[in-house]
Amino acid sequence: MMNKTICVVGLGYIGLPTASILGTKGYRVVGVDASPDVVETINRGEIHFFEPDLDILVRSAVHSGNLAAVSEPQAADIFIIAVPTPLDDRDKSPDLSYVEAATRSIAPHVKAGDLVLIESTIPVGTTTEVVLPILTRESADKAAGVRLAHCPERVLPGRILVELVDNDRIVGGIDEESAAAAAAFYETFVRGDVYRTNAATAEMAKLAENTFRDVNIALANELSVVCDRHAIDPWEMIKLANRHPRVNILQPGPGVGGHCIAVDPWFIAAGEPNARLIRTAREVNDAKPDWVVEKVRAAAAGMASPVIGCLGLAFKADVDDLRGSPAEIIVRRLKEDAVGDLLVCEPNISRHADLPLTALEDVVARADIVVLLVDHKEFRALRPHDLAGKTVIDTRGAIR
Numbered sequence: 555m556m557n558k559t560i561c562v563v564g565l566g567y568i569g570l571p572t573a574s575i576l577g578t579k580g581y582r583v584v585g586v587d588a589s590p591d592v593v594e595t596i597n598r599g600e601i602h603f604f605e606p607d608l609d610i611l612v613r614s615a616v617h618s619g620n621l622a623a624v625s626e627p628q629a630a631d632i633f634i635i636a637v638p639t640p641l642d643d644r645d646k647s648p649d650l651s652y653v654e655a656a657t658r659s660i661a662p663h664v665k666a667g668d669l670v671l672i673e674s675t676i677p678v679g680t681t682t683e684v685v686l687p688i689l690t691r692e693s694a695d696k697a698a699g700v701r702l703a704h705c706p707e708r709v710l711p712g713r714i715l716v717e718l719v720d721n722d723r724i725v726g727g728i729d730e731e732s733a734a735a736a737a738a739f740y741e742t743f744v745r746g747d748v749y750r751t752n753a754a755t756a757e758m759a760k761l762a763e764n765t766f767r768d769v770n771i772a773l774a775n776e777l778s779v780v781c782d783r784h785a786i787d788p789w790e791m792i793k794l795a796n797r798h799p800r801v802n803i804l805q806p807g808p809g810v811g812g813h814c815i816a817v818d819p820w821f822i823a824a825g826e827p828n829a830r831l832i833r834t835a836r837e838v839n840d841a842k843p844d845w846v847v848e849k850v851r852a853a854a855a856g857m858a859s860p861v862i863g864c865l866g867l868a869f870k871a872d873v874d875d876l877r878g879s880p881a882e883i884i885v886r887r888l889k890e891d892a893v894g895d896l897l898v899c900e901p902n903i904s905r906h907a908d909l910p911l912t913a914l915e916d917v918v919a920r921a922d923i924v925v926l927l928v929d930h931k932e933f934r935a936l937r938p939h940d941l942a943g944k945t946v947i948d949t950r951g952a953i954r
């Protein structure tokens with residue numbers, strides 16, 4: 555197995571760590587990316603997004619000659635597709651155009667005996683109803699003898715290199731031979747357990763994981779709004795409720811962002827009338843930024859010319875990723891509505907396209923209202939006495 559060639563299509567948060575780990579495990583890896591900048595950066599042994607230790611791994615894989623980035627797929631024994639699967643903003647339906655394009659791009663190179671693995675998160679049915687028909691139509695052998703499986707990823711950004719190896723994996727084959735071949739491949743570099751199933755079950759299991767988190771956070775967010783009316787600290791209440799041996803309520807916040815938890819539930823719910831709870835949870839989480847804006851507006855209403863200090867823009871703590879961030883949504887809305895003079899601090903980025911950034915000390919010194927939106931470590935270090943005399947709206951329960 556180890557002398558095999560692997561073609562990884564899509565060199566982002568999932569594809570690049572996977573390609574570089576495989577490159578250091580003795581596989582010959584060809585990484586494909588549609589972006590020429592990404593290809594050039596990787597071939598210099600550098601990385602195009604931050605992930606701890608990834609730079610060292612990529613440098614070592616590229617310099618050993620086991621990882622090379624290219625623009626077009628090549629013949630290989632194993633193909634891994636790790637391209638984006640965003641939502642169509644108009645109706646929240648999954649946009650499968652990247653998966654389709656990636657499948658079409660490998661199809662002419664796929665031959666009998668090869669293994670094709672879809673790691674992108676996909677709606678139920680995509681492996682057999684979208685990917686397989688393209689391979690059947692466009693591969694040289696009409697996909698005869700090709701093994702195909704969906705092998706979803708569940709890594710946490712910030713811990714990707716650890717979790718890629720340690721996490722348990724699900725491999726969902728289009729038939730038993732595909733599942734067995736996929737499992738045998740992952741077992742060469744995964745320390746966690748590898749579970750075999752069919753493609754549809756693997757697709758749904760991945761979506762169910764993030765949906766579980768979204769629904770649980772919606773419960774926490776709803777409870778936090780109700781707690782607010784009773785002057786109850788929701789974080790203390792949840793901590794106490796979680797002392798029950800079978801209760802585990804997640805943490806409330808200003809909303810849910812990022813490109814997984816806020817997206818994947820729609821892969822189940824879009825166009826599915828039975829997904830009532832899942833849809834409602836999405837709506838509850840999407841409504842939380844409005845509630846925060848209203849809190850700020852109410853606090854500002856009694857002040858002559860309030861200065862509002864917003865702490866954080868990222869979608870979660872200690873990352874520089876602003877994709878779908880509720881913090882950014884809230885800051886933009888406060889700006890559009892001219893609720894007050896805004897000061898914005900985001901320690902993980904050096905500049906923002908249209909929101910000027912202010913150092914934390916200046917925000918703390920000048921703001922009348924401090925709105926904590928992300929529990930970055932710099933903000934967690936604040937104590938209530940640092941903000942004495944100010945109105946504090948702490949959406950993460952971070953200042954204690």
Ligand SMILES: NC(=O)c1ccc[n+]([C@@H]2O[C@H](COP(=O)([O-])OP(=O)(O)OC[C@H]3O[C@@H](n4cnc5c(N)ncnc54)[C@H](O)[C@@H]3O)[C@@H](O)[C@H]2O)c1
Binds near residue numbers: 588
């Ligand atoms: N990032 C995560 O934490 C995470 C976790 C689990 C699952 N996923 C899933 O993994 C998939 C990939 O996510 P990501 O975060 O790595 O995306 P990303 O945006 O970081 O990277 C995707 C890369 O694919 C490239 N690309 C797009 N179309 C291509 C094509 N046709 N051919 C070659 N390259 C192409 C892009 O240029 C980009 O570099 C998605 O389905 C996502 O939902 C992501």
